[in-house]
Amino acid sequence: MEQKLLNLYHDTGIYQLEFGQAVMMLVGMLLIYLAIKKGFEPLLLLPIGVGAILVNIPGAGFMAAPVYDAAGHMVSPGGLQYYIYHGGIETGLFPLLIFMGVGAMTDFGPMLANPKTLLLGAAAQFGIFATVIGAVLLGAYGIMDFTLADAAAIGIIGGADGPTAIFVASRLAPDLLGAIAVAAYSYMALVPLIQPPIMKALTSNEERAIKMVQLRHVTKTEKIIFPIVVTLLAAAFLPSAAPLLGMFCFGNLMKESGVVDRLSDTAQNALINIVTIFLGLGVGSKLSSEAFLNLETLGILSLGLVAFSIGTATGVLMAKLLNKVSAHPINPLIGAAGVSAVPMAARVANKVGLEANKQNFLLMHAMGPNVAGVIGSAVAAGVMLSYVGG
């Protein structure tokens, strides 16, 4: 009896708690606070924060692997986050299903009306690769312990696209997954703070006041055929990007075809919500003190910020260049939307545009580069998976 009482005491969190676990539980609470009070991407950061708390409870076994005897019978079951992480994140299923749902919510209309804006989505991906250079320099000079795969996974934060970042990190740098996902979603939430100063520094007031000509009407048929074209181009030129782009286009095709609305509706609602809950808990499971409480995390957070900033800048600069060569005027602000972070970055472009000219509604114009940025970062992800993994 005394022994049992002692066992029970030894089982308590208080007895077992390590300092690192306590800190990570505070990190989890910080994420929950940011999600609820500051509105930082709550759909992901709230479950991630809860997942971080749960996985760091000593003795609760949320990440415990199941144990089987020789005959294959279960001796002790695994933890919830073990099953979620290994079933849905390590396999890549959850990010792909989220991407399908996002595709079913995406309207390519503004981009189809003005395909040149795809160039802005391309230019803004420079943030990704500049960050890769930053990370390999930190690694090469022994400041931080980054491999090329780590550097690639960190760079993808600059893609401003959560599921893409999680998909790449789960393949190239699973140990850094927690920090990368947290950085990706945090900076996406900070887009309204990070982008405007850069956008204003690189443009004159006249440029920001430029009005753009109204977008042409895009037919239903174009919208239906477009996702198939993207899938075929991915198949032809970059099969390693085909999982991401293919599922994204599948979702979009379900939406635009108009013949499977019940599937499209489920992909946008019940399914993406279920997967989001699980994805959050699974990402949170990687927020262990060993993986998170080290210099590398600081590096990841700093490099992520750099990636966003450079991507914003190169997007704006490309838009200025396009404005010079284009027949119709192009407001350079919409280049910033090329980082993706849909639809936040497009809204920021609209807001900054309105500050310069109260009649200047850039939202629809910025949606073009915005969704182009999603394609751009999926292509960048494909190159990385092929280059580093192959």
Add this chain to the structure above:
Amino acid sequence: MEQKLLNLYHDTGIYQLEFGQAVMMLVGMLLIYLAIKKGFEPLLLLPIGVGAILVNIPGAGFMAAPVYDAAGHMVSPGGLQYYIYHGGIETGLFPLLIFMGVGAMTDFGPMLANPKTLLLGAAAQFGIFATVIGAVLLGAYGIMDFTLADAAAIGIIGGADGPTAIFVASRLAPDLLGAIAVAAYSYMALVPLIQPPIMKALTSNEERAIKMVQLRHVTKTEKIIFPIVVTLLAAAFLPSAAPLLGMFCFGNLMKESGVVDRLSDTAQNALINIVTIFLGLGVGSKLSSEAFLNLETLGILSLGLVAFSIGTATGVLMAKLLNKVSAHPINPLIGAAGVSAVPMAARVANKVGLEANKQNFLLMHAMGPNVAGVIGSAVAAGVMLSYVGG
């Protein structure tokens, strides 16, 4: 660097694409076209078409098996369609869950009001077994490479019931699954074209104009007890049909009981939609060029058409026979609805009936044989699984 560039080129789809894969991607696009433009069972054929494209992208790895090291850690993750196919189709889970959802959408009322129509659902299954004979003849004379199991799986196309066909094919002839599923859903979509000529050829105008007496009211209690009766009969006489019939009846019981409407609603919506998306992608994964681009597929498509036609004919002939011996008049057209293809075949019967007599509304009368055909083909599936598998 040049090496990496070369690697990247060797990774492209253009470099790797085989002719068969290109053809299968065209087949996938044809299915998408039929789904969107022609309205061919889009809920299934659209995801199947996308699945066919994705699985044939060389190097994208949608069907790649995961690789584990000796300690059980994942070295490389599997592809999305690998997990879907092996998790949900090979195991039989997805067809069974779809069948549960279909059960929750089915109203047995018209059949209970006139149980004799069950005979029509039985007669129309002759299409299944006639097709089996056709397939074994093709096999026996060495024209095509069909085993008895293959023949049974091909025959079930005549059941005009997608999940049943997929369930049987996944157990008896997984290699033919893609072609069988495509044939089953395509012909179900073609019911309004296939059936009317046969129906008209076998009936006189007077027969088609026969009005049927109004159906009696069926009480809630009858509807609740009926699915339990079917389950018990399956248990007693044909356990191999019990998975299909049991899940179908479970769904129906959830609906009719009226006490678990939130479960019934989920079975009919979120759950069946999620499973349908996955089922489509999983079936599409079997549309590889090796499995599809051969003489056997042509045989399957032709035999499937024969199966539908014979089933329609025997259904109509049985209805003519019943009309002779029955106290109340029976319009032979409703026999054609016995192939199932719910509710398309019943609508076709109604439409052809209206052509003969503008006051002749056969829809509810045809719903009886229509749902009876679902039971009939599940029974036929059970016999096949028991006879061929046992």
Add this chain to the structure above:
Amino acid sequence: MEQKLLNLYHDTGIYQLEFGQAVMMLVGMLLIYLAIKKGFEPLLLLPIGVGAILVNIPGAGFMAAPVYDAAGHMVSPGGLQYYIYHGGIETGLFPLLIFMGVGAMTDFGPMLANPKTLLLGAAAQFGIFATVIGAVLLGAYGIMDFTLADAAAIGIIGGADGPTAIFVASRLAPDLLGAIAVAAYSYMALVPLIQPPIMKALTSNEERAIKMVQLRHVTKTEKIIFPIVVTLLAAAFLPSAAPLLGMFCFGNLMKESGVVDRLSDTAQNALINIVTIFLGLGVGSKLSSEAFLNLETLGILSLGLVAFSIGTATGVLMAKLLNKVSAHPINPLIGAAGVSAVPMAARVANKVGLEANKQNFLLMHAMGPNVAGVIGSAVAAGVMLSYVGG
């Protein structure tokens, strides 16, 4: 051919049916009857009843394990209930997800307005541990074959909380899972019959007529922070209760935070409904004749009833004690709600209160101990898992 006919006959349920299976199918039908006609927790008992019928169909293979060859290829697929049971119940995933959904439906407001009612939720758990003593006595005197783990799992029936009971039973006494789950849900449905006589026997009419002061307003912030506090306390004092309490609090946090309403909505609807269907079929799979048709089941059913009754009594007695020492009057009836069985037990307290005084609305006051009872039985479950398993 004759051989095949004979095989088919040997495959029939009639040929193979054992007496025990027939009885268990009758038990399944009884559960369905209670669910539909008597309204006994139909969301669980209907699927459990169907699951019991299906698993007892001889030769249908609902619980068959899949067979793989040496190379890892599937030779024969497993049964639906095999996958459900081993995938979701043995692992503990389904009860935890249900608990998350229940958390998202729970309002801790009344409890936060009057935290003393937590003591009532504690007192009512005495039913659990008194039952453990009853079960070990039956085991110790050789009347029934109960181990300490069995006794603990049986006791948890008194927690009046389905997912907690299933979670504990799946870990401590999987063989008894069927009987324990059936007992737990049946008695929860019988709360309106079991509790009132005990409540009336232990209270005077004046006590039952006591009016309570209106509850103070509880702020949104309190409701948001509360689930985090509970999780941290579980982490600190009882990690073995952290899976249950953590997921419950996660669900509640999603609801109260107000920033992830689409996730909260899915947790309360599509997700919990899907899991409920599977949980029911999975629990039903444990209703085999070997596991159910024995003296132990009778013991479980009797002990479960005792557990409920004792829990009700100790809850009421604790409320009488609190009423003596509290500044504000406390109606002893609300103590009975401490067994949980949310919200049935609170409604019963309200109803019995109204009988004594037509102006006495106890519902909101009883919701406090009611949800406290959920926490209390999760804590009791944690102690058991730690004491018996550790």
Add this chain to the structure above:
Amino acid sequence: MNELVSEGIGLMVLGMGFVFLFLVILIFATGYMSTLVNKLFPEAAQPAAKVPSAPVTANNTVDPQIVAAISAAIHQHRNR
């Protein structure tokens, strides 16, 4: 006639036989069930089915929001 064909014919005979057997039994079972039900519970089943479980009620009844919207709309409509 080779074995495959004879097996196929066996499957056809057994299969159609079983399908008819099963559905004929079902006709009798259904008929008997209906007669019994309608004798024992003449339409008594329907009131019972009218008592839905809690979450259902919420779905089936008219949303109070909608009622509020209606009143508001009527006001607006009149004041136009």
Add this chain to the structure above:
Amino acid sequence: MNELVSEGIGLMVLGMGFVFLFLVILIFATGYMSTLVNKLFPEAAQPAAKVPSAPVTANNTVDPQIVAAISAAIHQHRNR
């Protein structure tokens, strides 16, 4: 008294002890939390909670379709 019984009694004592301990701690923690929250953020939490995420708004507000339906229904109703 054999070992099983003594283990059962041990479980009961520890179990009830722990349940009460945990819930008593929770009473104090909750009370302290509520006091603190209401001192630091006196009802400040509610306006914040009023800002729901986008998809919620769509669910909570009145569907424009419904509003259209109402107007149509009123017209029809009047013209009857």
Add this chain to the structure above:
Amino acid sequence: MNELVSEGIGLMVLGMGFVFLFLVILIFATGYMSTLVNKLFPEAAQPAAKVPSAPVTANNTVDPQIVAAISAAIHQHRNR
């Protein structure tokens, strides 16, 4: 310059090159596709898209319950 850095630069060059290459090809493919579509099916696509699948119709049309509620509400409203 060590190997890691040179590999990083290689990734950058190849990566940005490929991103631009892909998106430039996509610009041409999209433009060509749009031209082709609008020449072959000048707005013919829209009527086809107006024919939604059955379950959708159910979702998009006004619920008969709502209509019933409206009539009821109007009556109540008038009788106030």
